[in-house]
Amino acid sequence: MIPVFDGHNDLLLRLLLDPARREEIFLTGEGKGHLDLPRMQAAGFAGGFFAIYLPSPTAHNDPDYQALMQNPPYDLPLPDPIPFTSAITPAATAAGHLLWMERASQGALKVCRTAPEVRACLAEGTIAAIMHMEGAEAIDESLDSLHLFHAMGLRSLGPVWSRPTIFGHGVPFAFPSGPDTGPGLTEAGKRLVKECNRLRIMLDLSHMNEAGFNDVARLSDAPLVATHSNAHAICPSSRNLTDRQLAMIRDSGGMVGLNFSVSFLRPDGRQVPETGWDPILRQMDHLLERLGEDHLGFGSDYDGCTTPDVIDDVTGLPKLLQALSDHGYDRPLLEKLSHANWLALLHRTL
Template identity: 40%
Template structure:
């Protein structure tokens, strides 16, 4: 790989759709496609970086965050939590934003529901959106929406987030902490896993506590993916993965996408942007040692994380690639990590 060659990047996780929903811009979809958008991603920067897409999360952000930073998004900011209708509406609005990105892009963006479509996007220099659900709270309110969202293109689900829900306890603990933070999946959570598995959807364990993780391993007879998680041995955040969890993911022929958020990278767990890119490479190295090079990718969490200063947005991704080269990652291995295993399974 020479200095002018950029590897294709297919990313395991980003929060662009939530950022578009939170945006105060008059037309954030237009700004993403044709202009510049504050944050980590817009189409021009993605194209220049050879970032061809990935899993785009539909996500219900914490109520306190929305209330404190975007109160205009709430029907009544004096409330203490979202209403059930707000939860459904927020997720539906993010789905509509994804559909608008595709419809208004003049063919530059496509919602993909198969590997063949993703591969075609790569060949045609299009941005590939694979819809992912991060936390399934709205399905506890309207279960029939799983079929509706599936028909609209949803192909990946993380049933739990940090909050307790009908489906399980979620994952929320102070640093340092083991992933053992509560009960596992509820009966409804196990039913949801089985329904999604029957639809051949990707099952994401990134926000599961340890008991929910093992419940999922037991009932989902398919490769298990942690779309944006790191090594617990290197950073003892509760939602990073232990060596035993990594072994189970490898056994399932699954994959882990490395999260670029500094708090999930640093040994001290601090939200300190003065964090070397070597720490990301350390996690990549560790995961490759434990999983094998066919089971590790990027899961950046762009637009939903605090990045190292050297990696301020997608336009600086080449800095990480260079650091991987300096750490003796071969061109073949870099291609596997950035896209080849995710897109081609090779």
């Protein structure tokens, strides 16, 4: 079995929303969601970026986002910003859940802070977990809390999810739409980029709009990375990357992780699980053509999206590798896509 290192998952969100059941959710497996320790071990899940993500408060008059995304076109309103004072406690709690997972797994999972630690975990069969933050609401303008989270193990950060932060602007959930949807980084965002570079915290551009993407590309001395994004040429969602952006990522020595979310895979943008291999293979072929075989991997978005029914949960990873093999991808390429490219990027970045 080829081990898979994954660019993005939201398992910590499940623990954050139901902490009383975290042992059942993570340790024993409840047959729900996309990830738990038994299924990860059975599927050859070698590790990945575990996201600290804070859900937006909902109101009784909010639109039915799921229904709207099943029937494009759509242009969903952005959630309101979450202030730092409301974000810091749940974000610290989510980080604590990841550290608990390391202890509770009794050696099956390790929170990694360096690329050599990830490499050692892959060699030993230990799940390598990198702490990631999806949306920097829990980072204050002075960046003091960035250092706090870095001390806890934070090694990857997305300055925005779709809602705005004090650092920049994300793209809305819109189809069809390009990523040029608003202004770039704020002055605080520019300072954040520089401090992440200094601390060797990887910057994730997956939810950032085009102007912000351009600002990071201009300011950062690190490879450009989109941990869970797809090709706009195949699926014209605001969340996907244009060919120009893909070329910039390639030329920087960066990476893109293929997002399994059906609404970012399918050419019609529909969020329906009844999705076969064709849009996945079309996305992979296009990304390979634009990025080259050294700059592409997987970024599932497990536990944070609707996946194709042919993949479903983490146990579908061997099926995905088999489908790519049947499509003509040889084993050396599959090993690059599944883990070697991510490992090489971590050595270049961390």
